[in-house]
Amino acid sequence: ERPAAPSSTPAPTAGSPVKPTPAPSAAKLVVGFSQIGAESAWRSANTASIKDEAARRGVDLKFSDAQGDQENQVRAIRSFIQQRVDAIAFAPKTEDGWQAVLEEAHKAGIPVILTDRLVKVDNPDLYTTFIGSDFVEEGRRAAEWLAKATSGNAVIAELQGTPGSAPAIDRKKGFEAEIAKHPGMSIIKSQSGNFERAKGKEVCEAFLRSPEGPKLTALYAHNDDMALGAIQAIESAGRRPGRDILIVSIDGVRDAFQAMLDGTLNCSVECNPLLGPQLFDTIERVKRGEKVPKHIQTEEGVYDQSRVTAEVVKARRY
Amino acid sequence: MNVLSSQHRLPPLAAGVILLLLLAIGALRFDHFLTPANLSNLPADYAFVTIAAVGATFVILSGGIDLSVGSLVAFTAVLAAHLIAAGWHPLAAAGVCLLIGTTLGAAMGGLIVAFDLPPFMVTLAGMFGLRAAAFLVRDQSVGVSHPFLAALARDGVLRLPGGFEAPPRSTLMLAVLLAGWALAARTRFGRGVYALGGHERSARMMGVPIGFTKVRVYALAGACSTLAGIVLMFDTRSGNPAAGAGLELAVIASVVVGGTLLSGGVGSVLGTLIGVLILGAIRMLIDFEGTLSAAWTSIATGVLLLTFVALQRALIVWAGWRAQAAAASGTWTRRVEV
Amino acid sequence: MPSPLRDAANPQTPPTPPTDRLPAAPALTADGLEVAFPGVRALDRAGLELLPGEIHALMGENGAGKSTLIKVLSGLLRPDHGRVRVGGRAVTLHGLADAEHAGISTVFQEIDLIPTMSVADNLILGREPTRAGWIRARASRLRARAALARVGLDLDPAIGLAQLPIAVRQLVAIARALDIRARILILDEPTSALSPRETDGLFHLLRRLRREGVAVLMVTHALAQAYEIADRITVLRNGAHVGTWLTPDLPRLALIQAMTGHAQPASPAAAPPAPTAPRPDSTSAPPALEVRALGRRRAVRPTDFSLRRGESLGIAGLLGSGRSELVRLLFGADRPDTGRVFTHGRPVAPGSVPAAIEAGMAMTPEDRRAQGLMLDLSVRDNILLALHARRGLTRPLRPRERDRLVRHYIDSLRIRTPDAETPVGSLSGGNQQKVLLARWLALQPTVLILDEPTRGIDVGARAEIESLIASLRDRGLAVVLVSSELDEIARLCTRALVLRDRARVGECTGTACTESALLAMIAGDSPPAAGARP
Amino acid sequence: MTSRDPSPRPRPLPAPVWPALGILTLIVFNALSDTLAPSGPGLLGPGAFLHVAVVDGAPAGALIDILHYGGAIAILALGMAPVIATRGVDLSVGAVMAIAAAAAARLSIAGTPGVPALAGALAVAGACGLWNGVLVVTLRLQPFVATLVLMVAGRGLAQMLTGGQILTFHDPLLEYLDQGRPGWLPMPMPFLLGAALLVLTCLATRRAPLGLLIESVGSNPEAARLSGVRAGPLVVGCYVWCAACAGLAGLIAGAGIKAADPFNTGRNAELAAIFAVVVGGTSLLGGRFSLAGAFVGGMLMQGLTTTMYARDIRSDVAPLPQALLILTICAAGAPRARALARRLAGRPRGTA
Ligand SMILES: Nc1ncnc2c1ncn2[C@@H]1O[C@H](COP(=O)(O)OP(=O)(O)OP(=O)(O)O)[C@@H](O)[C@H]1O
Numbered sequence A: 001e002r003p004a005a006p007s008s009t010p011a012p013t014a015g016s017p018v019k020p021t022p023a024p025s026a027a028k029l030v031v032g033f034s035q036i037g038a039e040s041a042w043r044s045a046n047t048a049s050i051k052d053e054a055a056r057r058g059v060d061l062k063f064s065d066a067q068g069d070q071e072n073q074v075r076a077i078r079s080f081i082q083q084r085v086d087a088i089a090f091a092p093k094t095e096d097g098w099q100a101v102l103e104e105a106h107k108a109g110i111p112v113i114l115t116d117r118l119v120k121v122d123n124p125d126l127y128t129t130f131i132g133s134d135f136v137e138e139g140r141r142a143a144e145w146l147a148k149a150t151s152g153n154a155v156i157a158e159l160q161g162t163p164g165s166a167p168a169i170d171r172k173k174g175f176e177a178e179i180a181k182h183p184g185m186s187i188i189k190s191q192s193g194n195f196e197r198a199k200g201k202e203v204c205e206a207f208l209r210s211p212e213g214p215k216l217t218a219l220y221a222h223n224d225d226m227a228l229g230a231i232q233a234i235e236s237a238g239r240r241p242g243r244d245i246l247i248v249s250i251d252g253v254r255d256a257f258q259a260m261l262d263g264t265l266n267c268s269v270e271c272n273p274l275l276g277p278q279l280f281d282t283i284e285r286v287k288r289g290e291k292v293p294k295h296i297q298t299e300e301g302v303y304d305q306s307r308v309t310a311e312v313v314k315a316r317r318y
Numbered sequence B: 001m002n003v004l005s006s007q008h009r010l011p012p013l014a015a016g017v018i019l020l021l022l023l024a025i026g027a028l029r030f031d032h033f034l035t036p037a038n039l040s041n042l043p044a045d046y047a048f049v050t051i052a053a054v055g056a057t058f059v060i061l062s063g064g065i066d067l068s069v070g071s072l073v074a075f076t077a078v079l080a081a082h083l084i085a086a087g088w089h090p091l092a093a094a095g096v097c098l099l100i101g102t103t104l105g106a107a108m109g110g111l112i113v114a115f116d117l118p119p120f121m122v123t124l125a126g127m128f129g130l131r132a133a134a135f136l137v138r139d140q141s142v143g144v145s146h147p148f149l150a151a152l153a154r155d156g157v158l159r160l161p162g163g164f165e166a167p168p169r170s171t172l173m174l175a176v177l178l179a180g181w182a183l184a185a186r187t188r189f190g191r192g193v194y195a196l197g198g199h200e201r202s203a204r205m206m207g208v209p210i211g212f213t214k215v216r217v218y219a220l221a222g223a224c225s226t227l228a229g230i231v232l233m234f235d236t237r238s239g240n241p242a243a244g245a246g247l248e249l250a251v252i253a254s255v256v257v258g259g260t261l262l263s264g265g266v267g268s269v270l271g272t273l274i275g276v277l278i279l280g281a282i283r284m285l286i287d288f289e290g291t292l293s294a295a296w297t298s299i300a301t302g303v304l305l306l307t308f309v310a311l312q313r314a315l316i317v318w319a320g321w322r323a324q325a326a327a328a329s330g331t332w333t334r335r336v337e338v
Numbered sequence C: 001m002p003s004p005l006r007d008a009a010n011p012q013t014p015p016t017p018p019t020d021r022l023p024a025a026p027a028l029t030a031d032g033l034e035v036a037f038p039g040v041r042a043l044d045r046a047g048l049e050l051l052p053g054e055i056h057a058l059m060g061e062n063g064a065g066k067s068t069l070i071k072v073l074s075g076l077l078r079p080d081h082g083r084v085r086v087g088g089r090a091v092t093l094h095g096l097a098d099a100e101h102a103g104i105s106t107v108f109q110e111i112d113l114i115p116t117m118s119v120a121d122n123l124i125l126g127r128e129p130t131r132a133g134w135i136r137a138r139a140s141r142l143r144a145r146a147a148l149a150r151v152g153l154d155l156d157p158a159i160g161l162a163q164l165p166i167a168v169r170q171l172v173a174i175a176r177a178l179d180i181r182a183r184i185l186i187l188d189e190p191t192s193a194l195s196p197r198e199t200d201g202l203f204h205l206l207r208r209l210r211r212e213g214v215a216v217l218m219v220t221h222a223l224a225q226a227y228e229i230a231d232r233i234t235v236l237r238n239g240a241h242v243g244t245w246l247t248p249d250l251p252r253l254a255l256i257q258a259m260t261g262h263a264q265p266a267s268p269a270a271a272p273p274a275p276t277a278p279r280p281d282s283t284s285a286p287p288a289l290e291v292r293a294l295g296r297r298r299a300v301r302p303t304d305f306s307l308r309r310g311e312s313l314g315i316a317g318l319l320g321s322g323r324s325e326l327v328r329l330l331f332g333a334d335r336p337d338t339g340r341v342f343t344h345g346r347p348v349a350p351g352s353v354p355a356a357i358e359a360g361m362a363m364t365p366e367d368r369r370a371q372g373l374m375l376d377l378s379v380r381d382n383i384l385l386a387l388h389a390r391r392g393l394t395r396p397l398r399p400r401e402r403d404r405l406v407r408h409y410i411d412s413l414r415i416r417t418p419d420a421e422t423p424v425g426s427l428s429g430g431n432q433q434k435v436l437l438a439r440w441l442a443l444q445p446t447v448l449i450l451d452e453p454t455r456g457i458d459v460g461a462r463a464e465i466e467s468l469i470a471s472l473r474d475r476g477l478a479v480v481l482v483s484s485e486l487d488e489i490a491r492l493c494t495r496a497l498v499l500r501d502r503a504r505v506g507e508c509t510g511t512a513c514t515e516s517a518l519l520a521m522i523a524g525d526s527p528p529a530a531g532a533r534p
Numbered sequence D: 001m002t003s004r005d006p007s008p009r010p011r012p013l014p015a016p017v018w019p020a021l022g023i024l025t026l027i028v029f030n031a032l033s034d035t036l037a038p039s040g041p042g043l044l045g046p047g048a049f050l051h052v053a054v055v056d057g058a059p060a061g062a063l064i065d066i067l068h069y070g071g072a073i074a075i076l077a078l079g080m081a082p083v084i085a086t087r088g089v090d091l092s093v094g095a096v097m098a099i100a101a102a103a104a105a106r107l108s109i110a111g112t113p114g115v116p117a118l119a120g121a122l123a124v125a126g127a128c129g130l131w132n133g134v135l136v137v138t139l140r141l142q143p144f145v146a147t148l149v150l151m152v153a154g155r156g157l158a159q160m161l162t163g164g165q166i167l168t169f170h171d172p173l174l175e176y177l178d179q180g181r182p183g184w185l186p187m188p189m190p191f192l193l194g195a196a197l198l199v200l201t202c203l204a205t206r207r208a209p210l211g212l213l214i215e216s217v218g219s220n221p222e223a224a225r226l227s228g229v230r231a232g233p234l235v236v237g238c239y240v241w242c243a244a245c246a247g248l249a250g251l252i253a254g255a256g257i258k259a260a261d262p263f264n265t266g267r268n269a270e271l272a273a274i275f276a277v278v279v280g281g282t283s284l285l286g287g288r289f290s291l292a293g294a295f296v297g298g299m300l301m302q303g304l305t306t307t308m309y310a311r312d313i314r315s316d317v318a319p320l321p322q323a324l325l326i327l328t329i330c331a332a333g334a335p336r337a338r339a340l341a342r343r344l345a346g347r348p349r350g351t352a
């Protein structure tokens, strides 16, 4: 019942798959999706969105959770190729290391859609399109908000994500590039909190305790979870989060919105995990032979306390 | 045949049965499971794990443990990538890394011997230190492209009859396995490793050069981990300092599932291969199933693992009974005259 | 109080010059050896001279330093002071390999071999025949077989070592030592696990080696063996060289005196009050131990016997006759297929050690290192273990009571240890055995099962243990004694069972239990079928 | 009956000495760095490693941080030590931490008051331990594999319990486990809990025969069996105890962030716990174990982390100095090294 692999047809060129889809519309679309793992609530929401959307559209979704291991993702993609799925989507754990397996998918004529972050490959034709946000841009927006809120004067502590991970690297890069424009802003403390709430708290405690601690006026966290941990640390150190120390973070999960409502978090740059609808729209367009842009930006906003109300919090799905 | 020495052969044998069972389940459930291409993927995808596990087998057979596998893999992968990015030929980079990795392994063995330290501690320090070293080489992943790598991936594939394919890493894995097996079973060094793990004090009293053997075991493990790192690097054409996190546990688990006793002295390299493939086949089944959420993936992996090790256990007990029953049907005899 | 003998022997002067029968150039000499361990000086200016073509007995009390001396001679230990010369040349032995290179081959006392490997692997470990670095499988098998044949052991070399009882392992270790062409062969208590038959076989072999000019050094605690085979005897006491004598020049009493340092009040043979006849208590009381049709396939055929309080039952038989298996079934260490065990009329749950202990039984297993002791735990813990296990977590001993018990047994069994906290593994072999005995005596059992309790124990301590057994028996314990030393059974037991081929073949009572009677029963009318292996 | 003139017997130093020396090294290093840095805070100035401020009547500072966060690791190690002494290992402690925290959060959100919620979560953790113990004892799986099963599956269970979310909860009693500072001794609650457990377990294992029975099983299982030790219940008990300790550590971790984080709680906790036990002088081969050593080992583990924060060391390269310190401590504690030192000092040698 599954459509046969179009191995005889020439491989699609990127952006404009020449592959005609004569398959009857009755045939169910088979999509393989390889998720990195479940390392945060954000990720869970991302997974849920994709699964729900697949169920809603009646797509046969092959879902594989790599449990945080890039090698498992490679294996999953190879197994999708073996199963001759109609399209492969995945959220790459790192930028590098996909050349070989994407070549295999390319050879098998299966379109590949990246979500969440980009990959580095020799030949951009190896993937069809990329849906997701730009981590550098997120970092930049966070810095932009902070610059505006402090009129370009801030002594900042930074809570980084997991060492070596793409969001940690890019969010740092974007943030630093932006504050470089403001001579009054400087990062004086920076340490990894591993994207964890508990580590965020522990590291922030150490920041506050250090000789420079009293000088801090702002905190930038690479994700909301670490910011939420840091808020507790700031409170127990006897300072007021959100007032004495401005806090800006990235992701926009519900707990962060709640914290903004409570006045303890100042700003969260949204990184939308609800990619499901966009992803399957794109896949269907690709399958119909339409041309899709090489980068599909997700719709994301920058939320600060002024934009958050109880209704907004309630409406948050993740 | 006698009971005990076959008892030592039983766990890998039972593991083999389990592996076939897993493949049979996959074949029955999924359309494209039992295809030559898919079956070729299994060893290829786990080539680097297997290579690292061969080294770990020696360490565990000798009664030790090596926690530095994952970090050493990452370190050498990054170093090799870094060197290639700096213009080295991949083979030269691989050679240098192999030398460095072997030396690092030998150094850990040397510390274990010289100060009589617990291997857990020394290799844990190795795990910490080498991970940091990997980040010092490059703090994020490096991609490389080199004509040699592309050519290797394109032309190095062995096409076997029946549609099976062996990419270079599978071939290398096979070579390492063969060498490991021969080393364990057919050299004095290998017998010494078994003796060491079986009873270190006795082994000393029987003239096994304990210190030298241990150093060589850890050097070998270092070499295998390095080779695994290079294979990983060649395959993904990138080196990532964060790669291989938790690999050491996966490797130890494969070795143990393959019938090697963590206490040392009993086990085989072949069992290790089967152990890796069992864990790989479980993963592959879960991928083909394609409906499991993250939580269920963890649970299913755990439950399948348990099911199959319990089954392995049952097979061993059953075979033991059979052997006893067969023996008991004989007569009451005094075994041997002195 | 210097004994005349000591003065005559004059331990300070060099050993008695060899007679004309022995060639003059010594194969090995050691002098002034000193080795100190934490808390003890194991060797204190010890020395030794070995001549080619002699069998030399090394004797001394438990903990005298015999094994330590042997470890020095084999390169396992480096002495703090002193010299070793082999063939007249001073050598420094850095390890076993050096010693083997110098032509010294050793069977150690605490050799456990490698239990996870096969007999063949154990025999040829480290000496595998190789070609270009690769082991030649067939040649290895042949070499292993040949080694086994040399000690007359007919057994499948592929069998796992762990399966074999300690006696057979001992023979394997000897076979291993004989496998290399050594000019000096050192055996540390090789006979302690062997029954008379195997001992005879070994001695036969040693005599042949003597004819070939090999120098043999052997440790033994059995005076009879020393007098049977040794040309000369060297005695160590407290790590020091006491003297070396030609065997015929040294009367037994003098030897004992040399070992203990004081005149022995009574010869060990006379120590325990020999029972003349069974002295059952009131006949109406149920027997202390009753065994009905107890058996297990491939181990022991169903066997019955019963034992009253105040009786001691010996179990005699050859190696592998099923003695250990029988008492293990009795104690619940293995699960019997058939039969029941009753103590004092009450049935004991089969196959359960705790149940047997609860029923008043105690058993010292034959293999003290594998089945008895926790080598890395202290003497104190080893003594108290069984008592603690029986009392459970709910009825712990008071600390003062623990100290009292430990001190009592260390003193009364004369366990030679720096203190109660010393790990048992660093005691000498005989003292380890005493610790094991203490563990079970501390339980105050009513049925005491002893499997080779005097293995590796020196003459003095043996006499003490024997008299202890006798007095326990006379105080109303029922004692089951498995021993390869028939004279021990003859002296101590009111009755004896004889096993052959895993079945009971005879029994004797009271004065009829002489050594020769037992021997006759063991041998049987026709010799048992040889070499049948399933 | 020692022979005459025994060489002076060097008593082996107690097991906790080496990790304690390690902590001391860290403190000295931090203090030196504080004083020697040109614009540093000085030895005791605000922000210095040794500085102890008083916040809300309770002391606070880097040293207190070590006690605070080391408490949970020490509790894990106290649970792990007996398991290792039986020749086992429990890889599932991290997963059990997450499960316990998730269970507590669920109970608390469902309106269960503190005490039953706490008891319920600990019972869930205990059940996990029972599962491990049964696999090890009745199925006779190697402990590594048996506990690997729960290590892998447990995180999934925890995620199911929280519905793939980080569950935030508020319960004064649960929060007290982490934030509590009792008036009579205003120290971090995790440390006090750990210390209380240490005293308790030391009493149970050293005054009573429990410790000896556990050690006998790990030292020589066959001999223990023949001495009448019922190894089965004992070993199962050890795993249950270990899991219960892990549960408590999980609750502390959850209380610290007032939420159950099934993704990250207890990640790599098994390694930290095993490290603490082994550096505290217990052999992975079973047998003798030291609870005090495990406790101090846990503190050392946290000391390494806190030093990293205090010295602003990038967390990706921090493991390098940490590794070197671990090696140094181990080598210093090794009998071989001490024998060498004695020999260099010209005194007679100990064991060969
Ligand atoms: N490794 C060690 N550590 C500490 N003490 C030791 C060690 N080995 C031996 N000793 C001690 O050295 C002394 C001599 O021991 P040795 O084993 O040489 O005695 P032995 O004469 O062989 O006794 P036995 O007849 O009981 O075997 C004993 O007191 C023993 O406790």
Ligand SMILES: Nc1ncnc2c1ncn2[C@@H]1O[C@H](COP(=O)(O)OP(=O)(O)OP(=O)(O)O)[C@@H](O)[C@H]1O
Binding pocket: B335, B336, B337, B338, C154, C155, C163, C164, C165, C166, C167, C168, C193, C195, C317, C318, C319, C320, C321, C322, C323, C324, C325, C326, C366
């Ligand atoms: N000469 C031998 N060669 C090989 N195996 C033997 C020999 N003698 C005994 N066995 C093994 O030993 C086991 C029985 O030994 P067991 O311990 O019961 O004998 P035993 O009469 O108690 O002798 P001992 O007291 O010397 O140990 C048998 O299962 C057999 O496999």
Ligand SMILES: [Mg+2]
Binding pocket: C066, C067, C068, C109, C188, C428, C429, C430
């Ligand atoms: Mg001895």
Ligand SMILES: [Mg+2]
Binding pocket: C165, C323, C324, C325, C366, C451, C482
């Ligand atoms: Mg016996």
